[in-house]
Amino acid sequence: xxxxxxxxxxxxxxxxxxxxxxxxxxxxxxxxxxxxxxxxxxxxxxxxxxxxxxxxxxxxxxxxxxxxxxxxxxxxxxxxxxxxxxxxxxxxxxxxxxxxxxxxxxxxxxxxxxxxxxxxxxxxxxxxxxxxxxxxxxxxxxxxxxxxxxxxxxxxxxxxxxxxxxxxxxxxxxxxxxxxxxxxxxxxxxxxxxxxxxxxxxxxxxxxxxxxxxxx
Amino acid sequence: xxxxxxxxxxxxxxxxxxxxxxxxxxxxxxxxxxxxxxxxxxxxxxxxxxxxxxxxxxxxxxxxxxxxxxxxxxxxxxxxxxxxxxxxxxxxxxxxxxxxxxxxxxxxxxxxxxxxxxxxxxxxxxxxxxxxxxxxxxxxxxxxxxxxxxxxxxxxxxxxxxxxxxxxxxxxxxxxxxxxxxxxxxxxxxxxxxxxxxxxxxxxxxxxxxxxxxxx
Numbered sequence: 001x002x003x004x005x006x007x008x009x010x011x012x013x014x015x016x017x018x019x020x021x022x023x024x025x026x027x028x029x030x031x032x033x034x035x036x037x038x039x040x041x042x043x044x045x046x047x048x049x050x051x052x053x054x055x056x057x058x059x060x061x062x063x064x065x066x067x068x069x070x071x072x073x074x075x076x077x078x079x080x081x082x083x084x085x086x087x088x089x090x091x092x093x094x095x096x097x098x099x100x101x102x103x104x105x106x107x108x109x110x111x112x113x114x115x116x117x118x119x120x121x122x123x124x125x126x127x128x129x130x131x132x133x134x135x136x137x138x139x140x141x142x143x144x145x146x147x148x149x150x151x152x153x154x155x156x157x158x159x160x161x162x163x164x165x166x167x168x169x170x171x172x173x174x175x176x177x178x179x180x181x182x183x184x185x186x187x188x189x190x191x192x193x194x195x196x197x198x199x200x201x202x203x204x205x206x207x208x209x210x211x212x213x214x215x216x
Numbered sequence: 217x218x219x220x221x222x223x224x225x226x227x228x229x230x231x232x233x234x235x236x237x238x239x240x241x242x243x244x245x246x247x248x249x250x251x252x253x254x255x256x257x258x259x260x261x262x263x264x265x266x267x268x269x270x271x272x273x274x275x276x277x278x279x280x281x282x283x284x285x286x287x288x289x290x291x292x293x294x295x296x297x298x299x300x301x302x303x304x305x306x307x308x309x310x311x312x313x314x315x316x317x318x319x320x321x322x323x324x325x326x327x328x329x330x331x332x333x334x335x336x337x338x339x340x341x342x343x344x345x346x347x348x349x350x351x352x353x354x355x356x357x358x359x360x361x362x363x364x365x366x367x368x369x370x371x372x373x374x375x376x377x378x379x380x381x382x383x384x385x386x387x388x389x390x391x392x393x394x395x396x397x398x399x400x401x402x403x404x405x406x407x408x409x410x411x412x413x414x415x416x417x418x419x420x421x422x423x424x425x426x427x428x429x430x431x432x
Binding site for chain 2: 143158
């Protein structure tokens with residue numbers, strides 16, 4: 001693996017900000033967008049379960065509806081590509097079996113040798129379900145993917161805006177997610193900042209490193 | 217902003233895997249680690265609240281205790297740098313005021329013009345608290361930071377292992393987090409894969425892109 005320079009990472013992360021106003025005329029080139037979809041596909045998740053769907057919404061009519069279900073935020077309309085992050089509801093043993101079958105398919109050897117692994121995951125699922133935390137645990141995984149997406153985009157010089165201020169139930173309806181058994185967790189707009197997005201030039205606000213990084 | 221090539225991103229994300237066995241003799245150089253701490257500090261969060269602490273644990277005795285509280289996983293001991301991601305419990309209006317003061321400090325202009333912004337955030341906090349979802353919402357933010365950390369590390373050719381299979385209550389005690397009002401959410405080991413980590417050479421298992429990426 002050839003590493004990028006630490007200074008390249010640092011400059012990309014400083015450059016990134018939550019873009020409020022996108023230049024609606026600028027579209028992300030295909031090769032770049034393909035790399036960002038790959039970043040979603042390759043995102044890490046607990047046990048590698050990938051309990052998610054990423055809905056890339058390019059239909060202008062749907063984008064308008066999603067904007068209305070986001071307190072009218074224009075990012076959903078003006079950005080180049082709009083992604084909704086959805087998580088599996090009531091993740092089940094059937095979902096797990098589907099995942100284990102995929103592991104066997106990719107790595108070979110059948111599902112037999114994977115039984116121990118599957119049992120461990122089943123234990124985690126059962127415990128989370130009993131504690132009423134199953135959807136919450138599954139949902140958190142999508143935030144790892146969101147983080148990977150935002151970081152990857154910055155390194156490709158693509159602007160993004162992560163969006164939590166949305167109405168998940170309305171998003172679900174607009175995108176037909178209930179029928180699939182998935183639910184909206186968050187979204188991200190991607191594209192290019194408008195020349196007059198006033199937020200672009202505001203200093204980034206972070207606590208001092210010494211306040212958020214503790215040593216033990 | 218100078219973008220990295222899409223192929224560089226792709227190759228880093230393919231190279232990344234959840235490292236099970238670290239080479240305990242190899243340490244991350246200071247400049248590289250500093251960049252990774254910066255990736256944590258700069259991680260995105262809802263409203264920019266940064267409701268977290270990142271505990272970098274380098275004390276071998278504590279690392280041994282954390283390993284024991286992680287079902288004996290050796291990564292906590294053998295990695296170069298071990299980070300615990302903690303979230304604020306019962307995020308309060310006092311926490312928000314501290315954040316708003318920081319915004320004013322960095323951007324100037326006092327807190328007066330920020331009142332509208334603070335009121336919006338207060339509304340979100342109050343609604344989350346009423347719904348019993350405050351800690352869950354705050355906790356999800358740390359997973360964005362985890363995603364940014366894992367992606368950044370891969371680009372710097374640093375191996376990582378995200379860890380959820382830990383006992384948060386024991387982590388909290390070992391690190392003295394209850395007194396600070398924070399609680400453990402997840403952890404990440406960082407360093408270099410051991411030459412004999414058998415997981416390094418296993419094909420990465422992902423569903424087909426067409427299964428996880430939907431179009432609308």
